[in-house]
Amino acid sequence: MSDQDTHLVLQRLLRLRDRREPLVAQIAEWVGAGIIEGRLEPGQDLNSVELSRRFDTSRTPVREALMLLEQEGLVEMKARRRPRVAAPSLADIRDIYQVRRQLLSMLAGLLVERAGDTELAELRGRVEEMRKLADAGDVDAYFWSHVQLQERMTEIVGNSTLKQILDSLALRTLMLRHLSLTRPGRLAYSVDDQERLIQACEERDGELASALIAGATVRALRAVEEQIEQDTASSRKPARKRRVTA
Numbered sequence: 001m002s003d004q005d006t007h008l009v010l011q012r013l014l015r016l017r018d019r020r021e022p023l024v025a026q027i028a029e030w031v032g033a034g035i036i037e038g039r040l041e042p043g044q045d046l047n048s049v050e051l052s053r054r055f056d057t058s059r060t061p062v063r064e065a066l067m068l069l070e071q072e073g074l075v076e077m078k079a080r081r082r083p084r085v086a087a088p089s090l091a092d093i094r095d096i097y098q099v100r101r102q103l104l105s106m107l108a109g110l111l112v113e114r115a116g117d118t119e120l121a122e123l124r125g126r127v128e129e130m131r132k133l134a135d136a137g138d139v140d141a142y143f144w145s146h147v148q149l150q151e152r153m154t155e156i157v158g159n160s161t162l163k164q165i166l167d168s169l170a171l172r173t174l175m176l177r178h179l180s181l182t183r184p185g186r187l188a189y190s191v192d193d194q195e196r197l198i199q200a201c202e203e204r205d206g207e208l209a210s211a212l213i214a215g216a217t218v219r220a221l222r223a224v225e226e227q228i229e230q231d232t233a234s235s236r237k238p239a240r241k242r243r244v245t246a
Contacts, residue, residue: 006033006144009151013170014072027055027065035074035085036174037140038182042087046075072171088172090228096173097221103166104217105210107150108197110157112206119156120202123149127194134187142187143178149194180223189219 010032011017016025031051034040051062066083069075077083088096115123126149133142154163181187193216200209 009144009147013167013174014068021061021064023055023057023061024064024068027051027057027062028068030055031065032069032072032074032171035069036171036178037143038175038178040085042085042175044085046083046085048083074171074175088176090225093176093224093228094221096169096176097217097224100166100169100173101214101217103162103169104150104213106162107153107157107166108201108209108213109206110159110162111153112201112204112209114158115156115201120198123152123156123201124198126152127191127198130194131191134191137187139178139181139187142191143181146177146181146190146194147174176224177220179227180220183223183227186223190216193219 007029010029011025014025014028014032016029031040031046040046046066048059048062048066052059055062066075066077070077070083070086073088074086075083076086126145130142130145130149133145150166154166157163181190193212197209197212197216200212
């Protein structure tokens with residue numbers, strides 16, 4: 001997946017086309033992508049001065065961009081404290097995945113009902129490209145391709161209410177979805193799940209498709225839990241401060 005495709009996904013989810021200030025959108029996109037792809041870690045400070053220097057601007061557009069990301073649950077901004085990357089609790093993460101599992105199960109069932117053979121062939125082609133990315137170990141490209149795959153599925157299904165609800169959770173889950181794919185072996189498991197899902201759709205087995213995508217979501221949650229446990233153990237050791245421009 002190209003940088004342009006990543007740009008389009010974030011532009012849509014952050015509704016950046018509605019922003020009149022291009023610089024605010026640019027900053028929000030850069031910080032948002034950094035959070036989602038793990039370059040900016042949960043709890044990490046976001047220094048407005050450093051961001052202003054990076055984008056050669058005053059602190060006002062930076063603050064507006066961070067406020068936009070706060071509305072989407074990616075950034076925390078509290079009085080008398082430096083803005084920082086949001087760090088959802090494990091309980092919150094489990095709640096999000098519980099809801100997401102149910103929504104994706106519904107999506108898979110509707111996909112079996114509504115997708116035509118041509119559309120399923122398109123989805124099969126996307127998954128074949130994802131297999132190449134997984135084999136190459138390209139986490140970021142695979143991740144964004146997976147995001148695009150599910151977005152295409154929602155377009156094919158055509159249920160606007162379901163799409164709106166999934167979109168409302170999207171930015172809160174993207175960081176977690178990317179995190180799950182960084183675990184050893186997860187790329188291979190993930191693309192296997194996508195291939196089985198497409199096969200179930202091709203066989204017009206709605207119950208199986210729903211069960212497969214639910215199972216894949218549960219496995220993704222387990223990977224996130226394992227990573228959080230590992231990070232928590234590591235955080236007990238002294239760690240040097242990271243800079244937003246690193």
